[in-house]
Amino acid sequence: MRIRCLALCFAAIFAAAAQNYTGPRPPQPDLPYLKHAENLVPTEVLEAKEEKGKKDDVTYVIAEAASSARTPLASPIFLMQFDKLAAARLSLYKLESRNGRREIVFSPKKQPKAIGVEFTHLNNDKLYRLEVEESLDPGEYAFSPDGSNRVFCFQVY
Secondary structure, three states: OOHHHHHHHHHHHHHHHHHHOOOOOOOOOOOEEEEOOEEEEEEEEOOOEEEOOOOOOOEEEEOOOOOOOEEEEOEEEEEEEEOOOOHHHEEEEEEEEEEEEEEEEEEOOOOOOOOOOEEEEEOOEEEEEEHHHHHOEEEEEEEOOOOOOOOEEEEEE
């Protein structure tokens, strides 16, 4: 009886870990796509440039004040097929629009807080659903892999 119960528990865990997904699939790996019903909208892929600031502050700057990838959803859902990037190394940050550009400041004393994102493994491949854990205010946002200046930008309007 215990073995049967234990086997059922493991089966439930594995079923939850890899949900069956039959919707649209991202056409390109390592790029988050905003999911709008049955449509996928690619996020804007850019390189953030580093600018040294006061003391040991580093400002990461992204050209243009607004992203071309837009969503009206305060709790957006993304699909991403991971290949070279690792899901655990991807963080989401809110950006500030100033002087016709987007920026975020990192300093030794005050680091910007990453926004919580839940990663759900879909199927048996490297397809994941990314769901923001809290509602986002209107503004500019970017996913960024740890240790990289590459950013995947989008706007909530």
